[in-house]
Amino acid sequence: MDNSEENMIELHGDEEIIEVIDLNETEQGPDDLADDLEDVDFEDPGIGDEDNEGWETEDEMEAEAEQDDSELTFSKHTGPVFCVSLDPVTNSLAVTGGQDDKAYVWRVSDGEVLFECTGHKDSVTYAVFSHDSSLVASGDMSGVIKVxxxxxxxxxxxxxxxxxxxxxxxxxxxxxxxxxxxxxxxMWKIPGGDCKTFQSPACQATRGKVLPDGKRAVVGYEDGTVRLWDLKQGNTIHVFKGHDGHRAAMTCLACNKDGSLVLTGSVDGTAKLINTATGKVVGTFPAEGGKPKGSKDEEEINFVESVGFCDILPLIAVAHLDGTLAIYDLSTQALRHKCQHEAGIVHLRWEESSAVVSTCSLDGALRLWDARSGNMVSEYHGHTAEILDFTLNREGSIAITASGDNQAKVFCLQRPDR
Incomplete structure (x- = not known):
């Protein structure tokens, strides 16, 4: 890979491809942007009393495994469920994708399948609704994408x-x-299929997100580089690498409500805060936990698995592989709380209108944390394997989870303030 900064900054999309996006330089609302884009082993219990004690322990284990706090279980998948998305308009439909090479669109209220997304050749790892809930995109590991x-x-x-x-x-x-x-x-215009590509050195584009202004996208790469792309011009606006970038692959990213800040997480154990207007890294947050549980390698780093911004308070959250959820004050960048899990955290999500952050982890539990106090306010069980993904409705009253136990579940979330 060419590490020349000049080369990276001057990278452009394939100029042979017809440009279909016409994004104005002036401020635009959603309708304007949409118009523009139109153009473009148990121990042996023994015998006697010990035998009875052993059976009691087994019964207790079974009872614990059977605890199910969910309101509904979706069990059409025949393999682990990797992803879940909720339709953004009505929050009444969910789509899940799994190792069975299938995605299903189904009703949250009763689990009835509306239709199956067929024709995939590998595990469906991404399934998402469009902004107006009219379309669903499903993508598998082999690269087959369907709308x-x-x-x-x-x-x-x-x-x-x-x-x-x-x-x-x-x-x-x-x-x-x-x-x-x-x-x-x-980037494709759907359903026409007009295409634009944004080329970079041969290094995996591990994570990406379109910023709220609809004009820019931030992409993280396997070498730790972060690029901010102009979707109209097809070139990079800013490149973060070397001292500013991560030292290892990007694992996650998030942006705040207006897109002025981006938070990135990496295999190197750190999270970085980037100002998208100035192109400067304005904060670095090191690993707050220890080595991942069960780690035998002294050099093994505590990966950052998920990051996110609170919408109503100047707070950010960084989740680590060892189960540490770190809450920071955004203005001072000081650690505010450490919320410890017994197993590694897979994802975190902030509620839209509160200071509650939810986490799912490898122990199969969903937990809600009050970021103001650092206390856990509730937890939900029901899965018999790790939760691989989850989503929340707008009100933060419902969570839908996807798990390695081949199931998706709907949980009604209760908090003391409700």
Missing amino acids: WKVETKEEIWSFEVGDLEWLEWHPCAPVLLAGTDDGNMW
């Missing part, structure tokens, strides 16, 4: 890229973006 119209339950577009690393809809237009293991970011 379905919810109203008619029909496939309206498909494409095949290299191994898929991430998949996301534009926040206010029928435009789909994806990152692949060859380092490219792709």
